[in-house]
Amino acid sequence: MSPTLAIIIRLLAILILMLTNGVMMIYMLRKVLGHLHIRLGPVHVGPYGLLQTPMDVLKLLTKEDITPRAVDKWLFFLAPAVVAVPSLMAYAALPFGDGLAAVGLETGLLFTFAVLSIVPIGILMAGWASANKWSLLGGMRAAAQQIAYEVPLLLSVLPAVMIAGTMSLGGIVEAQSGTWLAVIPRWFITNPLLWPTFLIFAIAGLVELNQTPFDLSEGESEIVAGFASEYSAMKFGLMFLAEFSNQFVLSALGVTLFFGGWMLPWAPMSWYEAVPVLAPAVFITKTYIGIFVMMWIRGTFPRVRIDQLMDLGWKRLIPAALFLIVLTGVIHKVVV
Template sequence: MESVLALDNFWLALLLKLAGCVVFFLTIPLVAGYQEHKVMAFMQNRLGPMEAGPFGALQLVADGIKFIQKEDIRPATADKWVFNLAPGVVLIPTLLMIVVIPLSPGGFAEALDIGIFFALAVSSVSVVGVMMAAWGSASKYSLIGGLREAAQLIAYEIPLFLAAAAIVMQAGTMSMVGIVEAQANYTAFGIPVPYAVPQVIGLFVFSCAVLAELNRPPFDMPIADSEVIAGHMTEYSGLRFAFFLLTEFAGMVVFSAFIVVMYLGGWYIWPGIPMPDNALLANLLGTVVTLGKILLLVGVMTWLRSTFPRLREDQLQKFAWTVMIPLAILQIVVVAIFKVVA
């Protein structure tokens, strides 16, 4: 009887965790997308969305309904199965990464001991979906965008992983929860600070690599609308195109959450400031703090999109190989020296 109850509890907990991840995936990215529209409008001295809902708050919901109603067109020469599966292959890794993101002391689906390794490994799968879309579309514009995407990911995943390795070295764990806890009472020269202070180089490297992973300006050469229309998404319409857009907004949220966990102290307001003793209050406060930091970083991404021009392909590659990778290696060396000396 006890084993049956344990089995039931296992499946119930699994369903609740899955439901929580899906709800997070379908709501917070919409908030981030609305924030991006409004911040860009403010920076460009215009109103932005205003008609759908209060102050245009339901604009992305209206866009989703519009995408559902649109005709789903597939090029006559496209590879049917590859073309159809590509949006799902791009979307699912982002959903899986949410599983290991801790929003509060108890607000996570799974506290994997190799959480950061799992998340970064899963994130690499999305490039397969991009290449599937590029090849399966049978379009020269999609293919060019896909080739640029592959070259960009090869270049920028190296500093991304090296920056994450420096964090793992300093925290002494690959657990996302463990990395947050390691910053709870961390001090530099007796002053409580998050890892963003001793790892400011790694923060810069990781943030730039994230922008490149997400094809966000100024690293949006693979989807340069003035040259290749929309890159790998050129031939997509309707709900499949909506999947690509949802993945972009969700990616902004997920990778912002990585930065919050790795560099900004996670759910702690500031290292050295303890969480409330009450578990419910601690989880509520931690969730609010984490989401606030995430949306702040999304705002920074929007600011960069509105401010910086797009890099040329040669500039993009040169920046990765001659600046980003050496800086990431330097960060690892510095962390290693301080770990040994301290």
């Protein structure tokens, strides 16, 4: 098999994964929120309502694509693509197993964060182009959030990188193999030094994803639907899909950085060789647990206010993250 063909097949696999994943996650969101809210979620279309979301995708595809007269046509058209394409690219470096990434980048972590940080630019474009005051406010909020939280998010992963000694996502997972004192798996989350780091990662990650309680850029009770107010049909569908896809990517990053990636605790390496689907299955299961927690938060928490959000980012998280990097450096290099 030629290398070009191999890459095309891998990228196709990612595309299919992203699309089916998005559909599954929307179904999951509806069911999880439904049961959190003492109702059932979708039940009528297909067994257990499973076909509800595919039907909704069909509906979005066949709906009229409305372009309001006053919009900036180019930006309005481009924005969904700028939102959706990077979130697709972010899958490229995720390690689904031992060496099982579409593109095994040495700087996978940096790459993933770099492409994910393009998404808010698309949101800002959408907000600006819509010629709607609510959209504009949503776009501006997205920009402010982005600037404030990109920094702590990146800083929060550095301690893990420092301990692993590599920026390759696969390498970071391998650095978490084995056990402490022959009992506790060597996942970074079991290292007390990385607990506050994980907290910062989780908060900043939720902000980056525009997830409750930080969903200010679309905060439906305040600014109607924010940047998405004027979008309809599949343009809206793409943004919606990208939101879920990013959720998956960020959860996957969390799993990779702190929860041992595709590894089961205490399982010897020979297992993964004997059962090739074990590693991806473990990885996706862990990722979905992370997604479930996000949905749980989404179903429960109120939204913070923009000034409180900025306060938290600039005054608390960034200094804390910087301090943690120094602390990790000192403890890891001097003591251990």
